[in-house]
């Protein structure tokens with residue numbers, strides 16, 4: 001069995017090396033085709049990473065990293081590629097080697113590859129850290145200035161990201177140049193110390209977190225001119241049902257949490273917050289979202305909101321990025337209508353990819369709203385909208401066939417049957433206060 005484990009591991013490495021070679025060859029052939037079609041040199045290669053991602057069932061962002069890895073291995077690091085082929089490196093370690101040498105010139109990278117000669121067994125028995133250390137040492141020897149260059153390159157990667165954490169919490173992470181990170185942290189700490197010394201009973205961490213949200217959003221409690229959307233079945237909202245809800249931009253939240261959030265907001269902030277409620281209707285069986293309130297609302301911004309709720313994240317398969325563009329699946333210039341069926345939510349990168357020559361998309365029949373994406377190599381991929389909350393077995397099959405949005409009731413669904421197919425979206429909007437105004441208000445005496 002142990003021999004089998006090792007054999008399969010070698011096979012995975014071999015497959016990764018083979019995928020890298022194929023990726024590079026595919027990139028070349030696409031560029032050649034694009035050049036022949038008259039695509040300007042600097043635009044050649046567009047859409048390659050997206051196709052690699054679809055084929056490998058990865059997100060477009062990871063697709064472009066895999067393309068970068070393949071090119072680096074095939075053109076500048078033949079020893080590392082050979083080591084991958086023979087199982088002396090795995091794909092992850094090869095990725096690290098490529099990453100650690102990213103700041104070097106092609107020539108220096110080749111030299112580092114030669115020095116390491118990974119395929120001769122120099123790295124056998126080395127763990128991730130030992131390999132990274134060896135690569136760094138070789139890189140610094142080759143080009144000491146790359147340390148400085150690398151630091152200036154790293155600044156470009158500053159970013160803020162959000163990840164879900166357990167118990168309906170979220171991690172808001174900022175990757176910052178060290179001086180800014182330290183300064184921001186020190187400011188929050190100082191503020192917390194001041195409040196605590198004047199009797200604030202919240203913990204230091206709690207004060208820092210509250211202050212961070214308040215500073216960034218410009219509103220105590222933290223929702224400023226933003227829309228927060230909670231999608232749930234009307235049974236969850238009104239009847240204490242346990243079917244979980246979905247918080248846009250976060251994911252699934254427990255039913256009780258969703259109800260409590262609605263109650264708290266409506267009681268505490270009735271004067272300031274504008275809570276709205278929007279009903280959606282789902283097709284029996286499949287849970288396809290059919291309409292919002294009435295047909296009259298199905299135009300921007302109502303239509304945009306509908307797409308946002310139906311699609312939740314970018315519709316490209318394997319891409320979990322937030323929706324940034326509301327796209328006409330069949331473009332307007334090809335007479336694609338402005339309808340929910342011809343609309344989809346896409347992230348910025350995927351919207352850009354879709355505009356690349358050779359890519360096309362069209363809505364096709366499916367269990368729920370389905371888009372067929374065709375790539376320049378004539379491969380097709382399907383994207384079906386995620387099931388809305390409540391698309392559980394109890395929705396399947398039974399109930400009235402509310403396929404015509406015009407026949408849907410105007411008021412809140414009253415009958416049991418209609419309720420069965422209702423999905424409620426709750427949003428709250430606060431008038432936006434610019435940061436400066438909020439700061440002035442905070443500074444003013446009460």
Ligand SMILES: [Zn+2]
Pocket residue numbers: 060314315316319320321346347348349350351
């Ligand atoms: Zn995307």
